Amino acid sequence: MTQHNLHTPDADDYDPSASSLADQVDQSVMAELLSIRSSIDNIDATLVYLLAERFKATQKVGFLKAAHRLPAGDPGREAAQIARLRRLAEDAHLDPAFAEKFLNFIIGEVIRHHEAIAEDHEAASGQHPQASALA
Numbered sequence: 001m002t003q004h005n006l007h008t009p010d011a012d013d014y015d016p017s018a019s020s021l022a023d024q025v026d027q028s029v030m031a032e033l034l035s036i037r038s039s040i041d042n043i044d045a046t047l048v049y050l051l052a053e054r055f056k057a058t059q060k061v062g063f064l065k066a067a068h069r070l071p072a073g074d075p076g077r078e079a080a081q082i083a084r085l086r087r088l089a090e091d092a093h094l095d096p097a098f099a100e101k102f103l104n105f106i107i108g109e110v111i112r113h114h115e116a117i118a119e120d121h122e123a124a125s126g127q128h129p130q131a132s133a134l135a
């Protein structure tokens with residue numbers, strides 16, 4: 001049975017003024033809150049597009065690594081990226097520990113994708129022995 005009364009909002013019916021606070025704050029506070037939230041919404045949309053572009057790039061790396069049987073992770077590269085992002089975060093007054101956690105979270109996901117790409121690649125070259133000989 002579907003629960004139509006427990007409505008979960010989705011992107012198609014996004015209401016930028018959705019809030020559980022409406023009956024707790026006066027209208028002027030709510031107006032200020034909504035104005036700030038509209039920037040938050042723009043930033044969140046940008047993050048999604050940026051992450052989508054990043055994953056498009058890392059997918060290409062995944063195919064390249066699979067074709068040349070390279071390991072999914074590259075700890076030397078990751079250490080350099082983390083040191084750099086921590087520095088950038090400090091300059092930007094963002095908590096460097098958070099920046100590191102966030103990057104590690106993304107890299108973990110990328111590595112899972114690379115492992116899946118490598119498995120698919122191995123399975124496909126197993127089915128076509130001449131393809132694996134050429135790789």
Ligand SMILES: C=C(O[C@@H]1C=C(C(=O)O)C=C[C@H]1O)C(=O)O
Pocket residue numbers: 058061072073074075077078081106107110111114
């Ligand atoms: C994308 C790569 O693969 C992995 C993922 C990384 C990332 O998401 O930036 C960095 C290093 C690797 O552990 C890469 O080697 O460049």
